[in-house]
Amino acid sequence: MNKEKVPDRTVSLETAEPDMASSSSIGYLGYAEYFHNKELQQLESDVQYREKYQKEKGVSHPTLFQGLTIYVNGRTDPTRFELHKLIILHGGTFKHYLSGKTAVTHIIASELNASKKSSFANYKIVGPGWITESIARGKLLPWQDFRIVNVSVLQGKITDFATIRNCMDPNFIHSYFKSSRLHHLSNWKFQLRDQFVQDLLSSRGEISPNQKYVFFHVDFDCFFAQVSAKIDGTYDIHTVPIAISHGINNSDISSCNYVARSFGVHNGMWVSSALKLCPALKILDYEFDEYEAISNLFYQALKSVGIFKMVLPLSIDEAIGCMPVTSDTTQELLTQKCIQVRAAVFDLTQGYSVSIGCASSVLLARLALRKGKPNGFSISWFSTPLERRAFVDQFKLKDLPGIGYSTDQKIQETFGEIHSISALRGLLESPNNVSKLIKAIGSKNAKRLQTYLDGQDDDESISMVKDPASYFQKKSLSVEINYAIRFKTIDDVDTFLERLSLYLWEKLKDSNLLTRQITLKLMKRAQGAPVDPPKFMGMGKCDAISKASTLGSNTQKYGSIASECKTLFRILSVPPAEVRGIGLQFHRLTAATQASGQKLEQRRITTDIFKKANRSDDEVVRRVDEDTTPRTPKSTTYASPVKNYWDRHLKRSVTPFRYDFPDELDPEFMSNLPKDVQEEITSHHSVAKRAKRTLRTELFEEPKKQIKQTQDLHYIHDGRLVPQLSFQGLSSAKQICRTLIDWVDATIDVGPHEKDLELFVNHLNKLADQRRSHIILQLIKTLKNKIDDHYDGNSEGLEQWEYFLIRRLIPVLNKTKSDVNFNLVFDL
DNA sequence: TTTGTGTGGTAG
DNA sequence: ATCGCTACCACACAAA
Secondary structure, eight states: OOGGGSOOSOOGGGOOOOOTTOOSOOTTHHHHHHTTSOHHHHHHHHHHHHHHHHHHHTOOOOOTTTTOEEEEOSSOSSOHHHHHHHHHHTTOEEESSOOSSSOOOEEEOSOOOHHHHHHTTTSEEEOTHHHHHHHHHTSOOOGGGGBOOOHHHHHHHHHHHHHTTOTTSTTHHHHHHHTOHHHHHHHHHHHHHHHHHHHHHHHOOOOOTTOOEEEEEEEESSHHHHHHHHHHOSSOTTTSOEEEOSOSSSOBOOEEOHHHHTTTOOTTOBHHHHHHHOTTOEEEOOOHHHHHHHHHHHHHHHHHHOOOSEEEEEETTEEEEEEEOOTTOOHHHHHHHHHHHHHHHHHHTTSOOEEEEEESSHHHHHHHHHHHOSSOEEEEOOSSHHHHHHHHTTSBGGGSTTOOHHHHHHHHHHHSSOOBHHHHHHHTTSHHHHHHHHHHHOHHHHHHHHHHHTTOOOHHHHHHHHOHHHHTSOOOEEEEEOSSOOOSSHHHHHHHHHHHHHHHHHHHHHTTEEEEEEEEEEEEEOTTOOSSOSSTTOOOSEEEEEEEEEEEEEEOOHHHHHHHHHHHHHHHTOOGGGEEEEEEEEESOEEOOHHHHHHHHHHHHHOOHHHHHHOTTOOOOOOOSBOOSOOOOOOOOOSOHHHHHHHHHTTSOOOOOOOOOOSSOOHHHHHTSOHHHHHHHHHHHHHHHHHHHHHHHHHHSOOOOSSOOOOOOOEEETTEEEOOOOBTTBOSHHHHHHHHHHHHHHHTTTOOOHHHHHHHHHHHHHHHHTTOHHHHHHHHHHHHHHHHHTTTSOOHHHHHHHHHIIIIIHHHHHHTTTTSOOOOOOOO
8 A cells, every 4th residue: 555645635625724613614524514415416526526626736647447436335544535535536436325226336445244245245345455556556456456355354243243142152251342332431441541650650750739730621522423423424424413323223322413412312312212303313333443543643632732741531532631820821821722732633633623621620621611512612710719600500410520310310309400500509508408418419429519519629539630640540340241141041150250250350460460359240130120121132120239259368360269259149149041230340459469470370381270189199289379468357257248148138039940951961971072171061060050959948948057057256365355266156176177077977968058168168268367277277177088988979969069179178278378387188 | 436248329 | 133331439237
């Protein structure tokens, strides 16, 4: 591709500067507007355009494409706009649509998705290089040399197509996120923040906390709509109502232009309702890569202006530039700067419009931005608090940051139909009303709202400006999917949980962090909600329930995380078929030390608990990827979190359900599988059977309490005040050992109860917290010996006990390895 | 009083 | 068809 041959873009039609007076027309759209005409007119226009251009430039182009009719599909390099121009300048005919009537001779595309590919089957499909190379060589090159035949692309798209509808597909998570706008928004935000922190730390430029700034809140006008419309190239964004969405029915509109808004269309609306308000609405698809590219240019432009001490990233299309206040900061100067910033973005992005709100506080800048939109700017530079308040009074409560739908509703429930800020200000003169407000929306919310009434920033915004490095530092990690989640069996759930754990674990590992606490969050179909929600593959009306588990140590271990998730799912006790969404969160993150990072690498190469345990000459697997620094015992919860949970959720209806999986695995089928697959299946099967047992006992049988309830005791031990740990009401190791023996004997046929296992692991973890490793060792040895006693039999229970021993107890044991010197051989 | 857990709300 | 994410704050309530 020869870019030099591309005529430069300084044609008068497309060089107009952004219109600073914020009026209706934007210069750059002149070009788009020009081609917006109906097709017949357009043919004539193309000829006119060519003549005008050649006359102005004093050049003429060879008519390479004479007689050809060309259509450009999707994103290309050079862009569709540039190709359009090249084609018509060189005598070709450009088609905006693939209407059936007019024959298109060639299609230009870089990549075709499956549906397009098959519908284009009868066309000559070529890469954009065909155009640029032909022009460069001065002759029409054979199109066959630039033909696009990429079967893998085709297949990839086809699997994608199926993948997104089936959450059990191994690629589901990845492929779903690839087209989830919300995932992209979150991801971009994180990346921008991360980049910001890195830049800040490497630049060593100090942020002085007492610096006074003018804030420039810069924001694209309907970003997605602007970008997608330009890529598509078919419509004039100033005259045609445009919205961005995936589908045509119950699909969210994520962005719409101001023409669409004038019909009452707004972001978040479903396409079907938007079309009722505005039948002419054009729906365009997302162009995520392009959003990212334009955003890069946007941030680059903000930096290049050179007036900002820092540029705080708010999102892909939104940032706050902080300009230090000096003695000559005046309304005139600020006006000039706003114009300058808008022009810089416009130039670098080649034609995108941003709006700016400029003020002395982050809040006022945000409000000013609303006045500046679209395609303009607004400055709120006040000298008295009175002026500030008068300015704030123009807005609605919902315009204030942090006042969303729900808070707004609560205020109205308290004070009647109150929408305006001025009305609320009046009400709050009475202390009585202030306490009403606090009661309705909480004290923090109320306090922040009052700060806003004064035009001042709340503590959070202040900390963002004063200590941005820590404000933008990530403190938790989570993943959530509430779309297309449909499970049949608990095996499905386990498999999915493993993939979700893997996804998040990789992020944890990449950020070199350890986690202390895991939360599993489920969306459960609400009582009475239809099994098939109105939105295709959506979650419908759901109850959100979650359960946290505090791990025994700071960990980065995939195995512990995944198995903990499965346990949490069982505790939440939602039938797999009722699950509509699933999420995983890591809290209480700590930085992994350099050493543990290195050990992690070792572990991945050499060890796997299962395999290690199978090798009789092996000592107990070393704990390698857990934090070995002693934790302060602090306060530990001695009561069972499980009991706590069920006390609170007992009212929740639990629908009985059946797991359908075979009781026994077919040995012939199994023997034909690779060894690792066999192991995996056996392990799933065993977890599933355990769950079956657990829930069956819980739901259909009188729960056989083998052992009495936990008691929570506290007493003086060894002359010190040490919290006395107990398991099943027993404190002495000897007594507990006897209980363990009874426990194994009593459950060797049916397997242990999940809740009991959890209590026992909790107990061990607490012992580990107190560094009482010898007791842990004693208990586990006892348990192991007892299980070995039953080894001749081939009961289900034995299998489950072994699984428990390997998966849950050995990790606890490994954790204590540094405390005592011992070798323990497990030859299972 | 302090700490921890589950839930709700918000933003883009 | 359709891609309903994710970090963070605040609160109610329970437990110590």
